Amino acid sequence: MPQGTPVAPDTLLLRYWNCSARGMLIRYMAYDAALDFVEEIVSVEDTFVSGSWASNEKFSPEFSGPLKALPVVEHKGALINQTSACAQYVAEIAGFMPQAPADRAKAIMISSHIYEDIQVPIWDSFWGWKDWERDVLGGFGGPSSGLALKISNLEEILAASTSGFAVGSQISMADFSIFYVVESLTRRMLEVASGPDAVAMLFGDKPAIAQHQEMMSTRPNMASYLSSDIWQVYGPYWTGKGTLGDRTHELELGETELEGFETLASLLLKLSNT
Numbered sequence: 577m578p579q580g581t582p583v584a585p586d587t588l589l590l591r592y593w594n595c596s597a598r599g600m601l602i603r604y605m606a607y608d609a610a611l612d613f614v615e616e617i618v619s620v621e622d623t624f625v626s627g628s629w630a631s632n633e634k635f636s637p638e639f640s641g642p643l644k645a646l647p648v649v650e651h652k653g654a655l656i657n658q659t660s661a662c663a664q665y666v667a668e669i670a671g672f673m674p675q676a677p678a679d680r681a682k683a684i685m686i687s688s689h690i691y692e693d694i695q696v697p698i699w700d701s702f703w704g705w706k707d708w709e710r711d712v713l714g715g716f717g718g719p720s721s722g723l724a725l726k727i728s729n730l731e732e733i734l735a736a737s738t739s740g741f742a743v744g745s746q747i748s749m750a751d752f753s754i755f756y757v758v759e760s761l762t763r764r765m766l767e768v769a770s771g772p773d774a775v776a777m778l779f780g781d782k783p784a785i786a787q788h789q790e791m792m793s794t795r796p797n798m799a800s801y802l803s804s805d806i807w808q809v810y811g812p813y814w815t816g817k818g819t820l821g822d823r824t825h826e827l828e829l830g831e832t833e834l835e836g837f838e839t840l841a842s843l844l845l846k847l848s849n850t
């Protein structure tokens with residue numbers, strides 16, 4: 577059975593797949609704060625596609641924690657599952673959780689809007705578990721009240737800020753959440769045919785988001801992490817599917833990640849033309 581990477585108890589360990597997805601917010605905060613941090617990167621190909629995960633790693637409490645999934649964060653004898661709990665824990669020790677209760681709630685509000693309302697529906701649509709039009713692009717305010725409205729929410733929050741940060745006068749977990757979703761959506765969509773127009777539609781008229789991206793990406797530790805070899809191992813891929821490229825078809829895992837982005841981008845454009 578897998579045992580995981582042995583590390584000193586004071587060193588924070590993140591165990592996650594070789595894609596960005598649920599690991600990236602934690603990674604950005606840990607690298608920006610220069611925490612005593614190690615990553616155990618689990619290969620989708622070697623551990624998931626091989627079938628080993630389903631019979632071994634998933635059911636090893638030391639590897640996959642009490643909830644039997646990744647990410648897992650280990651620190652000082654504690655082993656934590658659930659992306660939001662892992663991210664909040666890392667934010668606490670990195671100094672990226674505000675002090676005041678209302679500001680703490682706002683930081684979680686923004687991060688969970690991004691995680692639950694933007695990222696999870698897109699991830700699930702890549703795997704065919706949710707419907708692009710109904711669950712990603714649609715909403716109770718009509719067919720354009722999904723993704724486009726949620727990106728506008730982020731723009732409004734940043735435009736109303738006098739500090740440039742999402743919450744109060746200091747950087748918080750919310751800033752890293754915004755940076756990750758905007759950076760990764762933009763970069764991946766620009767790799768598909770309908771992407772440039774869809775990116776222009778989603779982000780083209782969002783000056784506060786653009787300024788915030790610039791501020792975040794030029795923080796010294798962020799800049800060096802973004803240009804590092806380790807970022808290249810997982811940063812380019814939105815989900816585990818991305819690591820498999822075109823092989824998703826032969827593996828009977830459905831459309832590729834980039835085919836999913838083309839579906840998303842073309843549906844966004846169809847909506848903006850109606």
Ligand SMILES: N[C@@H](CCC(=O)N[C@@H](CS)C(=O)NCC(=O)O)C(=O)O
Binds near residue numbers: 598634645646658
């Ligand atoms: N609700 C959990 C979901 C965790 C999850 O589904 N993780 C995926 C990887 S992104 C996983 O490990 N899937 C394999 C499995 O659940 O067996 C969270 O927020 O962390």
